[in-house]
Amino acid sequence: MIHFNEYSACTSILVGKNATVDGSTLIGRNEDAKASWPKRFVVHEHHEYRDNQEFKSTDNGFKMPLPKVRGKYTATPEWTDKEGLFEEDGINEYGVAMSATESTYANPRVLGYDPLVKNGIGEEAMVTVVLPYVHSAREAVSRLGNIIEKYGASENNGVLFSDKDEVWYLEIGSGHQWVAERIPDDHYAVVANQMAIEEVDFNNDDYFMWSPQIYDFVSSNRLNPDRSGFNFRHIFGTHDLSDTYYNTPRVWYGQRMFNPAVKQDPTSQNMPFTRKSETLISELDAQNLLSSHYQGTQFDPLGAGDEADRTKFRPVSLAKTQESHVLQIKPNLPIEIGGIHWLAMGVAAQSTYVPFLEGITDTPEAYKYHVKRDFDPKSAYWIFKLVGILVDPHYLEFGDKLKEVQQTLIEQYEQILKQTDTEASGLNSSELSQLANEASTKSAKLAMRSFKNLGQDLITNSTDFSPLNYHQDLNL
Incomplete structure (x- = not known):
């Protein structure tokens, strides 16, 4: 029997500005956790505090000081904060977008030398302690990286960042080690719950960032399985049957959408992290990927294939999706209307991506409604979920x-x-x-x-x- 990790299991897409139809940068993700777990959509206004601020998690006790100036940002918190805020995704007033997180899993050899930290930073806190305080995607990578180094991480995660010029993907490999790669401007990436970053070029800080001790950590503990190079996926990641049937097929389908001429096996462990698409990608294309379920293949759960094929792989869009988002930063427009938080409440395949512009100062009552977990027709989440x-x-x-x-x-x-x-x-x-x-x-x-x-x-x-x-x- 194949064992699948019992954690959030999202799917992400990142697209550089020269790979899109209009020069936008795009990052997007499905937040997959529970089939009945309502989300809200809020705007946190710009605020300047007199006194020092501190964040303290209601989930694992993680805490850290925060700057006195908090920039405006959008977010999609849970219906309850008893298990953490889980603000997940948003765009701030400075034109930075962030989506956190893509759950990933490290191998036990790595974690044996640098275990995860029980009260370190986790998914539920990341957007809250990073997004309001950064002015570029690169600065956001640096801020989160510094937090991981100082306080440790409680989970292995991948985190998406963008501004109008750059798109970055950061992966946490162990309790204190991390790497981030800038998506080439003419490339895209699809990620599905598996360490994705491959060869790290330590001589190219324009496209890579990393924890200061990572090279020595790997070298001194003899963690690199390859004879040469520094392949983050090989060193820190997993390569088991859960990856083969649960993760890689989603990457395969995304690359099949944007590079149909490339022939790959859905269970391949060797698909590249980024590709240059055959045609330019729009925000609707990104939404179509995140709302997909292997349409046009024998693996579509709603298709005409035999039962074995229809139930073989986990689809991208599934019942446990709480919300799906595509964060678009358009070029040559003021951020108030150039930043678009496309938000689909509930299952993306059965919902609709509503465009919310960054300049908003509030959201409709149904979106911020403090719903309980049970069905409530006043809640936007339940309006879309019901259909x-x-x-x-x-x-x-x-x-x-x-x-x-x-x-x-x-x-x-x-x-x-x-x-x-x-x-x-x-x-x-x-x-x-x-x-x-x-x-x-x-x-x-x-x-x-x-x-x-x-x-x-x-x-x-x-x-x-x-x-x-x-x-x-x-x-x-």
């Missing part, structure tokens, strides 16, 4: 209805964003924020209204599917 629950048992009958609503909303979002860009010319920061609030609220209300109407339609049309039904011959 997926209604579609699941009758996908053949209702799948097309869902797709039609999703496609219509995409067209409407694009129209709203285009109009916003046109109206933004010549506006000051305050006016841009007002425009961002209007456009984002309009998109969110449109999405919630459409999914509420769809949910009502699905309930009405589900009434005839009861097993207690009886179809009488009307000719009798």
